[in-house]
Structures are given as structure tokens and as C-alpha cells.
Amino acid sequence: MLLNFQKHIDTHFSFLKSQKLLIAVSGGIDSVVLAHLAHQTNLDFALGHCNFQLREEESDGDELFVKELAQKLGVQVYTTKFATETYAQEHKLSIQVAARNLRYEWFYQLLKEQGYQYVLTGHNTNDNLETFLINLTRGTGLEGLTGIPPVNDQTVRPLLAFSRDEIKMYAIKNEIEWREDRSNASVKYVRNKVRHQILPVLQDINPHILETFKKSLEHLNESQQIINDRVQEVSKDLITTEGNITRINLKKLNKSSHKKAYLYQILHTYGFSEWNDVLDLVSAQSGKQLFSATHRLVKDRDYLLLVEIDTKGTEKSSYLIKEGVPYISTPIPMKIESTLQDKAENSDEIIVDSDLISFPLILRKWKHGDIMYPTGMSGSKKISQLFKDKKLSLLEKENCWILTSYENEIIWVVGLRQDRRFLTNSQTLTKVKLSLTY
Structure with a gap:
């Protein structure tokens, strides 16, 4: 696996070889193996660990393990503790969403303060398939079926091309120790239900499901790129931006054969999700409006106007x-x-x-x-x-x-x-x- 990983870095992530990197390490097998592979590849990296304080002594044990791993590898380590349950309650979030928000906010803060360029995570092919299936069951457009992006802003996922079995075999062969999170065995979480109850059935139907999935992802991503190119071309005629206001020309939109699809591609990144309501806004009276968590969409004569909401409430009257x-x-x-x-x-x-x-x-x-x-x-x-x-x-x-x-x-x-x-x-x-x- 080491040679395949190094070839993968040379082919797809060569930019990492000249950068200061932060590897997000939970103590689990994926992130620990990623740290070892990065060390063997001579990447310049430090470790970052979040203690979410959700499993009492086990959480503290994970933190100590990561500190010892950093010492063995001879690299810098950064750790932090979060009152995750309190944060989740205050912000009305699930524990998983709260933990994700907290860790990525902290990782990006570290990048800025300590001069690192990218944070690397240990997501693998199995994680990608699980995300695909979760999105499929919840309902999504094509973009939701294109998998976890290998590079997203300053987050890089170099293990997406490798399966969980490959990672485990490498760890065992090289006598690499890792920590087991007991909550990963619980099926009360959606992802764990997919992992323990659905994936085994799919693998029984098709033992090569992961390889089949990777090929399907390639086709889906190619199709999504064609859509992105077309939307970008159409948007030049449909959309104008002045200051903080984006205008969507409804007269031109109504001439298109699939205006709902175009509206989805234009607006989904702004947090809108009720697409029938968005479509109804096209024919509504002026003054009607919809809100996402971050943006406001207003019908104004022959236009839809998009503007960011002042969520901090800083502007006085x-x-x-x-x-x-x-x-x-x-x-x-x-x-x-x-x-x-x-x-x-x-x-x-x-x-x-x-x-x-x-x-x-x-x-x-x-x-x-x-x-x-x-x-x-x-x-x-x-x-x-x-x-x-x-x-x-x-x-x-x-x-x-x-x-x-x-x-x-x-x-x-x-x-x-x-x-x-x-x-x-x-x-x-x-x-x-x-x-x-x-």
C-alpha cells in the first residue's frame, strides 16, 4: 500500500509535497495509518487531535495515544477539548454535526495561526460509499451522488482511493497500533447502520462493490462537470451581480426547458432546499421571498434577487x-x-x-x-x-x-x-x- 500511496500522491496530490500539512488524527485506524504513510513519504506535517469529551476516560485515552504517536513520529502535535454535548444543545444540532463543525473550525483556525496550508483527513473508499448511500436515501441531486471531494478548500483526503480492508491490512502487516471507538459499533447512528447492515448485503451481492462504486463515481463526476459547464454558460446570460445583490433574469429563465433544474444548480450552494417553493417564487407577486440559513431570495418584477443575510445582526438602522x-x-x-x-x-x-x-x-x-x-x-x-x-x-x-x-x-x-x-x-x-x- 505504501508504494500505491506514494504513487497516488505523485499523480494526484503532488502539491502536498512542498507544503506544511496538518493531519487530523482521531486515534482510529484510518487517520493513524495516514500519519504513518505521510511519515514514510517524507511529507512535512503535524498532528491535530480533538477531544470531544463524549466517552469519558476513552476520550482522554485517545488524546494521550495521539500525543505518543506524534512523539514516535517526531512531529508536532496540537490538541484541544470541546464541550460537545453543550455546544450541540445550544445550537440545536446532532452530536455528529456539532463535532464536525467544531473540529473543522478548529482545524482551519490552526492552519491560519500556525502557517499550515492543508488539513488531511483519513476518509477512505468505504466512507465515500456510505456517504453516497446516505445521500441517496435522503434525496439529492446528481451533485450529492458524486461522493466526498478529494480536495475541498483546504481539506484534502488522500485515502479516498483506498478501502478500509487495504488500510487494515497495512496496519496489521506493519504492526501499527490504533484505538477502537466503541461507538462505531452502535447502529443508533445512520452511518453505522449503513456500515454494518447495508454494506455487507451489497458486498454479498457484488464482492467487488467498492471497485464498481469507484468507476461509477468517475462517470457521475464527469456528468456533473458537463452540467457545471452548461450552467456556467447559461448563467452568463441569466445572472448579473451589482454590489451585494445577485439578479436572476426571469424572462430569460422562463425560456429554458428545465428552469427548476437551473434554479437548483444556481441556488443550492446558498442553502435553499425547498425547490417547489423556489419554483413557485418565479410566478409569485413582487415582494414574496424565501430564506435559507444564510441568504434571502426575493421576487422583484422580472427578477429573483439574492442577497446574504446579516446573520450577526451588526447593522443598525x-x-x-x-x-x-x-x-x-x-x-x-x-x-x-x-x-x-x-x-x-x-x-x-x-x-x-x-x-x-x-x-x-x-x-x-x-x-x-x-x-x-x-x-x-x-x-x-x-x-x-x-x-x-x-x-x-x-x-x-x-x-x-x-x-x-x-x-x-x-x-x-x-x-x-x-x-x-x-x-x-x-x-x-x-x-x-x-x-x-x-
Whole structure:
């Protein structure tokens, strides 16, 4: 297996040979063998171990074992402990999902802090087949049937080409010790049910199921690549992005023969899963919307608008600009300065009579009923009508900022129109320029 592993690294993962690597080691056979193979291949690596504190003394024993393994191999080791059950309860997650989230967050933090480029995991062909079957039973598109990716961002899985039996035979032949996790024998977890109850039946039907599966994966991945190429080509005509808003042109989408399939390929990476609801949004009234955990999808006339949700809740609805402050960066970057300039050069700046404004100024979101006195016309105008004239989308309206005096008189619909009550004239002594600095 060592020669096959080294050939596999040379052929598919040669970039690893010049990088600093972190190997995720649980103490189980797969990750321990991976560490030994990496050592024999002269890769530059350290070990990383997570103690999830789920099996009391056994968990502590695993941690000690990994530390001793690092000492034998002569490499650095990093360990951490997690209150996994508490984290799972607080975030309403299963233990498995909680553990996965915790470990990958910690691994990526280590990469950044310690200067490692990739984290290597011990996933093998059996793990890949188990994932395939789990996705199949839960329902998935083609992408869910293409297996665990060998490289995903900074995570690399060099053992995916090897079966669990190959790994075990290598460990026994080379007298490599490992730790057994008793929970792996329990069938209360879905993956273990597949491993202990379904895979044996498939292997009885086809003793070469793992080799057959690897060939099928190659075909599925080739088919998925064809789909990706086609979606990328179609997306050039369907999708435009301005700032943080992505627009999907519904008139063009409706001309396609498989709009639901295109919507899936375009939107599934943003966490949407109820595809009938997404399809219904295409023909819904403007203003209807759907949410995923991270994104919002809004119907706006002839478009679907996609925008990321501010999950941290950091954006407030109003901000003060105190007198004498030359620059602000939140919520928008704006420069405030004295000027001799008479007129604004573009819509990203205004010139006002400093004697007509009272500090602190206020930047806030627009409200229904807001009225201004726009430059270039007589009388007043509702901000909502100004938005309508400019043909702003629902999200563009929501993202629009209003600059007012402390008495709440509108000075500027930022980036769109200035209020004429604050314009300079021949009697103006001092002027202030406010400009966006994107």
C-alpha cells in the first residue's frame, strides 16, 4: 500500500509535497495509518487531535495515544477539548454535526495561526460509499451522488482511493497500533447502520462493490462537470451581480426547458432546499421571498434577487455623524470636509451650506412617508416615488441610506438626489462636501 500511496500522491496530490500539512488524527485506524504513510513519504506535517469529551476516560485515552504517536513520529502535535454535548444543545444540532463543525473550525483556525496550508483527513473508499448511500436515501441531486471531494478548500483526503480492508491490512502487516471507538459499533447512528447492515448485503451481492462504486463515481463526476459547464454558460446570460445583490433574469429563465433544474444548480450552494417553493417564487407577486440559513431570495418584477443575510445582526438602522469628524466607514464610507467647490461633480457627492445644517447629522434607513424637496424641481416628493422613478429593486430600496439633519430634515438620499433646501448660493460663506468613497 505504501508504494500505491506514494504513487497516488505523485499523480494526484503532488502539491502536498512542498507544503506544511496538518493531519487530523482521531486515534482510529484510518487517520493513524495516514500519519504513518505521510511519515514514510517524507511529507512535512503535524498532528491535530480533538477531544470531544463524549466517552469519558476513552476520550482522554485517545488524546494521550495521539500525543505518543506524534512523539514516535517526531512531529508536532496540537490538541484541544470541546464541550460537545453543550455546544450541540445550544445550537440545536446532532452530536455528529456539532463535532464536525467544531473540529473543522478548529482545524482551519490552526492552519491560519500556525502557517499550515492543508488539513488531511483519513476518509477512505468505504466512507465515500456510505456517504453516497446516505445521500441517496435522503434525496439529492446528481451533485450529492458524486461522493466526498478529494480536495475541498483546504481539506484534502488522500485515502479516498483506498478501502478500509487495504488500510487494515497495512496496519496489521506493519504492526501499527490504533484505538477502537466503541461507538462505531452502535447502529443508533445512520452511518453505522449503513456500515454494518447495508454494506455487507451489497458486498454479498457484488464482492467487488467498492471497485464498481469507484468507476461509477468517475462517470457521475464527469456528468456533473458537463452540467457545471452548461450552467456556467447559461448563467452568463441569466445572472448579473451589482454590489451585494445577485439578479436572476426571469424572462430569460422562463425560456429554458428545465428552469427548476437551473434554479437548483444556481441556488443550492446558498442553502435553499425547498425547490417547489423556489419554483413557485418565479410566478409569485413582487415582494414574496424565501430564506435559507444564510441568504434571502426575493421576487422583484422580472427578477429573483439574492442577497446574504446579516446573520450577526451588526447593522443598525441609524448612525450619528458628529461635527468635526472627517470620515466614517460605517454604515457606508463617507468623507466630510470643507470645500471651495460650488457644485457636485456626480451623484456620489453633495455640496451644502454649512450654516444650514445642524450637527450631529444622522444616517438612517428610509421610512414610508419620508418627503424631500429634490434639486431640479419645485415642490416636495415622496422618497418612495423617487425610488419608483429610478426603478430601484426592493433590495436596493432597503439598502438605501438617508442623510438628515439632527431635526430629521432630509439632506440627501445618498447616491441619488440632494435636497435643495441645503444648497449653496452667492451668499454662502462656508461650504461642506460630503462624498462617498467606495
